[in-house]
Every structure is written in structure tokens, then in C-alpha cells.
Amino acid sequence: MNQSRVQSPAPHSSSKFFHPYFTPAETEYLSEKQRGKLSVTQEERVRQNACNFIDTLGARVGFPRRTIATAQNLYHRFHLFFPRKDFNYVEVSLAALYVSTKMHDTLKKTRELLAVSYAIRFPELVAKSKHPAGIVDVDSMDPTIVENDRQRVLSIERLLLETICFNFTSRMPFPYVIKLGKAFGASKQLTKLAWRLTIDCHRTLVPLQFPPHIVALAALYSAALLSSFEQPDGDKSAHEIAEALGRNGDWEEKYQVQVDDLEAIAHTLLDMLIQGAQTQTLNTSPRTPSSPSTNPSPRTSHPLVEPQPSTIQWNTDQLIRLKIALRAAEHPQRQRQPLGSADPSALYSGDDIDLLGRSEGTVRFLFGPPGTSDDF
Incomplete structure (x- = not known):
């Protein structure tokens, strides 16, 4: 008697491509897609708040300008693919700075970054801290709060790494x-x-x-x-x-x-x-x-x-x-062609947000846009 063999479905497989640069039309389209109910003015205000936060935190830690500037770029790139309403800009800024420290070999632990960020966000805690550098002593805080914040930063870090397809190359102007x-x-x-x-x-x-x-x-x-x-x-x-x-x-x-x-x-x-x-x-x-x-x-x-x-x-x-x-006196603006043939936002669906800390199927991360990377 033959028994039918039940085959399990093949694991999901997909590819994600790194886009080093976007046309102005692409950034406008992607920004509008992730802006949600925010107005353009509100979105710009949030963007500037995040950049200032990264700048202030980076300066207090003593990071070189390349680390701070790359973190700001990572923040901008992140919100081309993920909605602003789903993320706290402070947490995304911390994750962007953390990834940037790895890219430029200026690594700091997440607890160190959190300690400095608490001092910026909650100056009243600095007065209670006995730390000589004027930062918040995270050991004196509720460990559950600190650990939750740390895990959230690490979760966003994964999404950030996916938006750059784990490409740690960074060229600065x-x-x-x-x-x-x-x-x-x-x-x-x-x-x-x-x-x-x-x-x-x-x-x-x-x-x-x-x-x-x-x-x-x-x-x-x-x-x-x-x-x-x-x-x-x-x-x-x-x-x-x-x-x-x-x-x-x-x-x-x-x-x-x-x-x-x-x-x-x-x-x-x-x-x-x-x-x-x-x-x-x-x-x-x-x-x-x-x-x-x-x-x-x-x-x-x-x-x-x-x-x-x-x-x-x-x-x-x-x-x-x-x-x-x-x-x-300006010259006519020429039409810039996108590097890839596919809509870059389609490569990062909103479902990625539900995959924080998980590994689902097989994903190939390629260091170039579609049409420029070698497919094997």
C-alpha cells in the first residue's frame, strides 16, 4: 500500500538589494509613503530633532564627525523604508549611532550610549548621579527599564542593518x-x-x-x-x-x-x-x-x-x-534615472517590523541595486 508523502513547504527565499543613492523623485516618493498623517513641516521638524539629538549625543561621547554624520544618514535611510508612526525617533537615533560606531571602528556599548542619552533627555537624573563625567549611572536605575531600552535599540539595529544590506562601506564628503x-x-x-x-x-x-x-x-x-x-x-x-x-x-x-x-x-x-x-x-x-x-x-x-x-x-x-x-539664473534640471529597475520600497515591506529579532526563511543581501549586482 502506497502512502502519500507529505512534503513541507519550501522555506521562503528572497533577495534585498542595497541602494547607495536615490533620485530626488525616489526619496520624495518613499518619504511620502512613510510620512503617514504627518505634514511635511512636521516630518522635517522630527528629522531635525533626531539630527540634533545624534549630534548632541555624539559630541558628548566624543565621536568624530564621520561617526555622527553616518548616523544621521542611517536615520534618514531608515525612514525611507519604515513608517515614522511605528518608531520613536530617539530609539532610532540611538540605533543609528550604534551602527555607525561599528562602521567607523569607534564602538561603544549600548549601555554607554543609553547612559549619555538619559543625561540629555532627563537632566534631573544627572543631579542624582554620582558619575564624575556628569552622565546618568544606569546601575542606579531600574534594570528592567534599561534592559527594555537596550533590547529595543538592538531590535531596531537589525532593521537598520537590513536597510543597508549589511554593507558597512561608508564614504564621506x-x-x-x-x-x-x-x-x-x-x-x-x-x-x-x-x-x-x-x-x-x-x-x-x-x-x-x-x-x-x-x-x-x-x-x-x-x-x-x-x-x-x-x-x-x-x-x-x-x-x-x-x-x-x-x-x-x-x-x-x-x-x-x-x-x-x-x-x-x-x-x-x-x-x-x-x-x-x-x-x-x-x-x-x-x-x-x-x-x-x-x-x-x-x-x-x-x-x-x-x-x-x-x-x-x-x-x-x-x-x-x-x-x-x-x-x-539656474540651469534646467535634468531627469535622473534610478540605479535599479525595481521600486526600492518594495524590497522592504512593512512586514519586516513584525520580524524583530527573528529569522524567517532565507534572505540574500546584495551590495548593489537590481541590475548591478551579480545573481548566483
Whole structure:
């Protein structure tokens, strides 16, 4: 008598591809998809709060700028694939910084990061702490709370690693700023401003849209514009660089960049500086609450830190006039083609959130977008 053999279903198998850069159209589509009921203004406010939190925490720990900037990039990338309403931006920021420390070999334990974060979020606990560095002694806190926070950070870390397909390669624009400044004969002051603008670029989605050498050159161009606009007796090198990079030339082929890329990034930086200048004007006193919520909401009206770009030196009217002048003389924006042929958001379904800490089926993580990676 033959018995039928019951075969178990084959384990689920899928592939996920790493997208090093996205077109502006892709980032707009993905951001809108994950924004939920938040307005664009609310989303930007949350993004700036997260960037400030990462910056503040990283500075207190003593991380180099590359670790802080990469963490901000990881935060932006994470919310291209996962809804903002499902995650606390403080926890995502901590996980992003933790992953960044691994990428740049500046590793700190999660408990160390949590201790510093508690000091930022709950300054009243610092007064009770006996730690000489002025951070919260986690050993004196409820161990259940600390462990729950640690596990949550580690759970988000897994999702972050999946969004980069475990690709720990990280190229930063900062070294290019110095090299390009020398190549174009920029003054030391102008190069310093370009460096600071490069830092501010990581508060935006620009590093997810352009390679680092383009980001660096755009920061130099923006610095030249800010230093030469309505300043006939200003930095001579700034006038020359702004004029050279503001028109088509041999430099485009030499540096593998086009003038419309620089203008697009310059507009993004100007928008951020205008917002920062307006915020600075409205704030006549510190706005950091003495006891922020333990579970901040994206809709909270009391952020941990007010958004403040590091380069606010110009008033709103000056920045708006520069933006209008740049818009009047800008070149047509070309249509950028995506690196892959598939919708990148389809590679990270919302079901991934339910798989925290689990391994379901077989997943291949490839270091390039569809069409550029080798399939075996």
C-alpha cells in the first residue's frame, strides 16, 4: 500500500538589494509613503530633532564627525523604508549611532550610549548621579527599564542593518572638501565654511541622493555664494569660485558632476538655513524642556532640542534674496534615472517590523541595486 508523502513547504527565499543613492523623485516618493498623517513641516521638524539629538549625543561621547554624520544618514535611510508612526525617533537615533560606531571602528556599548542619552533627555537624573563625567549611572536605575531600552535599540539595529544590506562601506564628503578647496584656490575661511555646510548637508537627504564628491563640491559652491552675494568687497576666491561653478565648464567632466546638481543641493541648504534663521529669530529663550517625555511622539510640540543648523550667520531676508537670484539664473534640471529597475520600497515591506529579532526563511543581501549586482 502506497502512502502519500507529505512534503513541507519550501522555506521562503528572497533577495534585498542595497541602494547607495536615490533620485530626488525616489526619496520624495518613499518619504511620502512613510510620512503617514504627518505634514511635511512636521516630518522635517522630527528629522531635525533626531539630527540634533545624534549630534548632541555624539559630541558628548566624543565621536568624530564621520561617526555622527553616518548616523544621521542611517536615520534618514531608515525612514525611507519604515513608517515614522511605528518608531520613536530617539530609539532610532540611538540605533543609528550604534551602527555607525561599528562602521567607523569607534564602538561603544549600548549601555554607554543609553547612559549619555538619559543625561540629555532627563537632566534631573544627572543631579542624582554620582558619575564624575556628569552622565546618568544606569546601575542606579531600574534594570528592567534599561534592559527594555537596550533590547529595543538592538531590535531596531537589525532593521537598520537590513536597510543597508549589511554593507558597512561608508564614504564621506569631508576629505573632498579640503582637496577641492585647494584645487579651486579657496581661502582657508571659505574652506572652513564649506566644511560646516557639509556637516549641515547630513541634516538633509542630500547624502542619500548624491555621491560624496558632489556633496563636497556643492558645499564649496554654496559657501562661495554665501560669501560673495551682495558683498562686492568680500572674499576674492569666493567670487571666482561662485562664478566658475555657476556655469558650465570643463570642471564638470573633470569632477564628474553637473552644474544643476550643485544648484539643487544649494537650494536644499538655503531652505534649511532659512528655516534655521526663522527659528532662531522666534526663539528668545531656551526651549529645551526640563523633563521631556520618556516616549516622545513625532507630533510633540516639545522637542528634545530645537533644530539649529551650525551655519546660521545670515538673516532670513538675505538668504531669500540669494535663493531668488540663484533660481533666476539656474540651469534646467535634468531627469535622473534610478540605479535599479525595481521600486526600492518594495524590497522592504512593512512586514519586516513584525520580524524583530527573528529569522524567517532565507534572505540574500546584495551590495548593489537590481541590475548591478551579480545573481548566483
